[in-house]
Amino acid sequence: MYAIDHHDLGTPATDGAPVTLDIDGQSVTVPAGTSLMRAAALAGGAIPKLCATDTLKAFGSCRLCLVEIEGRKDFPASCTTPVASGMKVRTQSETLSKLRRGVMELYVSDHPLECATCPAQGHCELESMAEAVGVKASPYGGTGPRHQGQPLDNSNPYFNFNPDLCIVCSRCVRACNEVQGTFALSIDSRGFASKIAASQDELFITSECVSCGACVESCPTAALSEKSLITVGKPTEAVSTTCAYCGVGCSFVAEVKDNAVVRMAPNRDGDANHGHACVKGRFAYGYATHADRITKPMVRANITDPWREVSWDEAIAYAAGEFKRIQAKYGRDSIGGITSSRCTNEETYLVQKLVRAAFGTNNVDTCARVCHSPTGYGLKATIGExxxxxxxxxxxxxxxxxxxxxxxxxxxxxxxxxxxxxxxxxxxxxxxxxxxxxxxxxxxxxxxxxxxxxxxxxxxxxxxxxxxxxxxxxxxxxxxxxxxxxxxxxxxxxxxxxxxxxxxxxxxxxxxxxxxxxxxxxxxxxxxxxxxxxxxxxxxxxxxxxxxxxxxxxxxxxxxxxxxxxxxxxLRGQNNVQGSCDMGSFPHEFPGYRHVSDEATRQLFSSAWGVPLQGEPGLRIPNMFEAALDGSFKGLYVQGEDIAQSDPNTQHVSAALTSLECLVVQDLFLCETAKFAHVFLPGSSFLEKDGTFTNAERRISRVRQAIEPLAGLADWEVTCRLSNALGYPMNYAHPSEIMDEIARLTPTFTGVSYEALDRLGSIQWPCNADAPDGTPTMHIERFVRGVGRFYVTEYVPTDERVNSRFPLILTTGRILSQYNVGAQTRRTDNVAWHSEDRLEIHPDDAEARGINSGDWVGIASRAGDTVLRATVTERVQQGVVYTTFHFPESGANVITTDNSDWATNCPEYKVTAVQVTKVSQPSEWQTRYRQFSKETTRVARETPLSTAG
Amino acid sequence: MDADYLIKMANQIGAFFHGESAPGQAPADIAGHIERFWDKRMKAAIVAHLAAGGHGLEPAVRGAVEIIARAQTAKAAS
Missing domain, CATH: 3.40.228.10 (Dimethylsulfoxide Reductase, domain 2)
Incomplete structure (x- = not known):
């Protein structure tokens, strides 16, 4: 079922030379190669159809879209017949009606007519086409062979396959092939026995299906249908917004009913995704309303105390008071902040502004530090952007x-x-x-x-x-x-x-x-x-x-x-990595990648923000940890980033966070970092706020509020309150005003506004007087830096070497169904595909250690050790082991070291020398972790707040 | 701040500019990188380490820290 506000044109667009023809007496001009079906739809008509849709190549199987063409004796399918100059086409006639009714009566004869209780009711194409051709019931009765009473496949957590409702139009098969490219579905058998099969006629959950949902979306009936249409109900409202997962930044229509999301339908007009989606973006949004969401602010003086729920005012006042106290005691540069690539441009802009203007320091960094900071440095140096x-x-x-x-x-x-x-x-x-x-x-x-x-x-x-x-x-x-x-x-x-x-x-x-x-x-x-x-x-x-x-x-x-x-x-890891970097989240750069030492830029921001600004770079995230351990860094505001899980050498990070006197965490959940925090400020998911994200292709897209913030405030509002409490006024009525400020201060954003985004759909920066509609391709006539600069790139082996004690190299990565530290996807049914991190090991390395798939194995490095279950596979080469890092209890980053990139301090997650051995119990760290988690997540509403130390 | 941490970082920067810099230019390039990307306390700490003998610093890196130290002295005097 398509988005509830979607109008389908039947077949894909073409880009041929203009061709003029006559359809039902109306002159129509369309590009050569356009189907008669699409031409009629573009002219405002609607030829009945079932197997055709404008995301897939024409197939011509349903025979419902037959038309008459002057000079031809037969009744060609309009979906597979291209336009021709001077052609005269009739889409409505008594003969056509009779033919279409005959076809529809056959479809209906083998389809339950319980439309009132069907999840697709109101959006079922079979229902609407039957109505369009005037068929209300089958004249053939209920006798004879039918396809009813087949087992329901409800194995996928997000959608059902009900073969009783299937009309074998092949749209799902073609969507899997043409759109997704997985080729997991096929038509099994022939003739009357034809049926849809996942892989070798397996359940969807165990098949090669990657659960992208393209088949579900393309299904014209409820044969493939989202379970949420039953559990939540039919949507009544559609809000266009942008996905909060990876750097592709897919555009979606959030379909909502009674302040709850029913479906996320990929936006056909989405410039990044063109109507496609994946298992995360389309289905894994349930975390937003998960029972683990914390919706009340909380404070505590010591991390060994239970949390105490307080009002927003008390939490903000406590955080501001602590930051002021720390600066008075340890100096201005003893505090800092971290922005998040999971938050909007407007929110990251505000956090870095708060740090630079209200804290008065450049100690601001972002999670791009641990992923793509080398991209920023390397591409700026060589090509200029x-x-x-x-x-x-x-x-x-x-x-x-x-x-x-x-x-x-x-x-x-x-x-x-x-x-x-x-x-x-x-x-x-x-x-x-x-x-x-x-x-x-x-x-x-x-x-x-x-x-x-x-x-x-x-x-x-x-x-x-x-x-x-x-x-x-x-x-x-x-x-x-x-x-x-x-x-x-x-x-x-x-x-x-x-x-x-x-x-x-x-x-x-x-x-x-x-x-x-x-x-x-x-x-x-x-x-x-x-x-x-x-x-x-x-x-x-x-x-x-x-x-x-x-x-x-x-x-x-x-x-x-x-x-x-x-x-x-x-390929940016998180949805707004590009944006968080653009917004000046790095300690050495203002928005637009301008160094803090640049006098003119600093004067520009100083004048706009009304305060003097520092011209020296601040601390990067790893430097913050070192400074915390040496006692010169005591307070940190972290918005939407889980450094305790995502950063390397967990025990080192834990020691640094423990040494802070005030850690303020703003997040959806009591994440790993929140276990070390003194103030918890409830965050808002992307569904609950307005703003923009910028994807890996520099595309700025709108995030639009689909449901009310669960905690009452959007993240940008919380930052404003904190800043106001610190004595630095931030008074914005809407995120659009923040974007207007960004545009005024950033040369590559001068043409960006919410009005322009609404008008253009999305904008790829630079967007300014030279490029009012944005810049899809950069460096066309010359490099941004003028001339391209070559750098001598000597190979310098990492210090992390294998030896007899640590003979294997561990490298890390992601898996389709989970996302980054898993805070979101672990709280969805995506755990059906990946419920734990596993260690991939080559068969030869496994055999030498007596390890079989499923065995518990200890992984020890120079930094620490943990225990995971093994998967023996030739996907990894001999001498290399691999794991994902989506589950905190896995302790993947207990093993990784604090080696980092020479230019940016981006951690060396991809190379860690390890030894792997078969074990029978969790590591010491894992045992300690469970106890620590239990102790630091207690909430006691009646506990009085003790005095800060 | 822990000197070993800063020495390692500085020497890594030095290793890059060893290949990239024009002959004789490496200390200045290394110093330029540190000036643009290190926080004040980090620069102060590496300068203090140099003053304490600079153990562990590669020659070009030592030269870079000397440049930074001179700049800090000049800045303090101005």
Whole structure:
């Protein structure tokens, strides 16, 4: 069932030359290739249909959309018949009505007519088409073979498959193939026995289905139907908003009834997702109303005390009082704040403003520190802007696609579907990843080359590719001469040309056969359009920034920046990583990536905000921990970020948080960080507030309030109250006023406003006088920094080395059904697919240790140890183990070290030397963790507040 | 702030500029990076470590911290 406000045009749009024809006496002009069905719909008509929908190629099976064409004797299906100049078409006639009724009577003869109690009632296409063609009942009675009484498949937590209601139109099969690209569904058997089958006629939950919901949405009946339509009821209101999960930033229509979300229907007009979604965005929104939500502010003097519920005023006053006390005692720079990529642009802007203007310090940072901070540094240095260069749709013009350190089918699934569509059209794929991610081989997709490098050797591999490009004469010297800094190019060229950077010389380091590197390099360098997509497998290394620079070098030397189909594309982890960075969340930058030491910029903000501002950078998150441990950092305001779970070396982080005198956490739940907090301020989910998110393609999209804030205040309102209590006035009536302030102060945002966003749908910055509608592709005529700058990128091995004590390398990542620290997805039915973090280990390594799948294994590193269950798989290479980090009790970050990127301090999550052994009980840390969690989450309403220490 | 933590960070920065910087330019480049990205107390701590002998600092990094120390002295005097 489509979004309740959707008008379907029957078949996809085309872009041919204009063609004029006559439909029911009306002259209609449409692009060549348009179907008669779509042409009629565009002219305001409506030809009955069942198997056709404008998201899928025409199929022509239902025979309901027959039309008459002057000069032709038959009755062609309008969905599969393209327009022709001068054609005269009749969509309504007595003969057509009779034919359509006959077809519909057959459908209805095998379909329950209990529409009043059907979840799709009012939006069932079979019901509406039957009404349109004048059929109220079947003339064939209830006798004869039928498909009724088949078992219901309710195995999927979010939707049912009721075969009794299925009309075998194949829309679900085609949606799975064409839109999602998973090919999990098929029509089993033939003729009357035809039926929909998931994988090998399995239950949906155990099949290859990835629960993206494309089949459910495309189903014209209630055969595939959301369970929420029954449990919550039929929606009455539709609110267009933006997903709060990954960096794709899908647009959705939140369908609401009585202040409760019934469904999240992907927005067909969504510029990032074009009507598609994944299991997280479409279905996993239940966390917003989960019983774990904390909706009352709470305070306590010591973290060993139980929480005490208080009013907003008391909580805000207590937090402000503590921050003032700490600054008076320890100095202005003894406190700071952390913004969140899960909050809106307006909220992150306000938090950094509060830190800089109300706290009077630059000690503000954001969770991008631990994911894409190297992207910001590396791309700013090389090409001049801390952002990806393209729109997602650009991939449809790419001929060779290189995916480095990213797992799009799990981390960015809606973009992955588009990527796979392009690959099915013939584009070639190179995967550079230690693991055999799904893209290496999945239905109708196979990577041309998989460079299964050893973790930590990205720089060596990219240098080796560059070596091939330069030494085999594949460099685009003309492009470089015209657009790049020639001095830096000459130095870099001499560097990568050195024999030490050849694939052969580096093979022992990287583990990648030289011939494979050479083949991949040639493929990318000789492509008409070569595009690079990368993720945290690039950035979360001690040389994360160096790899980003090496990627930029490679894109520039091959001329692959500045047009459609190419580019450098960081796949951002969280929905608003780009936005939180844009908004000045880093301690060294004001909004718009302008350094705090820049006098003119500082004067601009100082004048606008009415206070003097510091010109020295503040502390980054890891530095805050160090400063807390040395006693110079005592207070922290954390909005929507769970540093105690997401940051590396958990025991180190715990010690730092414990040393704070006032930790204020603003969150939906009593998250891991809140266990160390003194003030808890209830947060609001994306469904409860207005604002904007900026996705990985720099696309600013509106977040619109669909339900009332559970705690009474949106997050931006809480920050304003805290600032006011600190004596620095923040008085905004609506987030649109915050965006107006951002636009006034940020050159790349001057054209952005809520009015413009409503008018344009979404905007890719830069949006200003030079680009009033935004900028889908950057660096078209010249690089933002003027000329592209090459950097010499020497490979420096990480300090984290394997030895006899720690002989394996642990690397980490995500899985499709869970998201980041899991705070949201763990509180949804997505746990049906992934209810615990597991350790993937190669069969040879497992055998040597006597480990079988399902065994408990201890994982010990130089930082700590934990226990997980093992999954033995060849997906990981020998010598490498892998886990996700979605469950706090797993303690994945107990193992990771505090090694970090040289330029940005982004942690080296991807390389940790470990030993793995079979065990029979939890680790000591896990035992302590359970006790600590129990003690620090108690809520006692009657406990008096003791004096702060 | 813990000196070992800062020494490691500084030497990592030095390792990058070892390859990137023009001959003789590494100390200035390293110093420039530290100036733009380190908090005041971190800079003060690494300067104090240098004053205490600078154990563990790579030569170019030592040169960078000397530049930072001179800048701090000049700033304090102005």
């Amino acid at each position: 801390s952002a990806g260069t393209q729109a997602f749709t650009s991939v449809m013009d790419a001929d060779v696609i290189v995916v480095i350190g990213a797992n799009p089918t799990d981390g960015h699934p809606v973009f992955a579907s588009q990527l796979k569509r392009r690959l099915r059209q013939g584009a070639k794929l190179v995967v550079i990843d230690p693991r055999a991610i799904d893209l290496v081989r999945t239905p109708h997709v196979r990577a041309e080359h998989h460079l299964a490098l050893k973790p930590g050797t990205n720089v060596a591999v990219v240098n080796a590719i560059a070596h091939v490009v330069v030494t085999e004469g594949l460099a685009r010297e003309d492009y470089v001469a015209e657009r790049c800094d020639t001095d830096s190019y000459a130095r870099w060229k001499a560097f990568v040309s050195q024999p030490a950077n050849s694939p052969e010389a580096l093979e022992a380091v990287t583990g990648v056969p030289a011939a494979t590197v050479r083949a991949a390099a040639r493929l990318y360098a000789t492509a008409k359009n070569g595009a690079i997509y990368y993720g945290l497998g690039v950035t979360e290394h001690s040389q994360g920034t160096t790899t980003v620079m090496a990627i930029a070098n490679l894109a520039m030397v091959t001329g692959n920046v500045g047009r459609e189909g190419v580019g450098i594309n960081p």
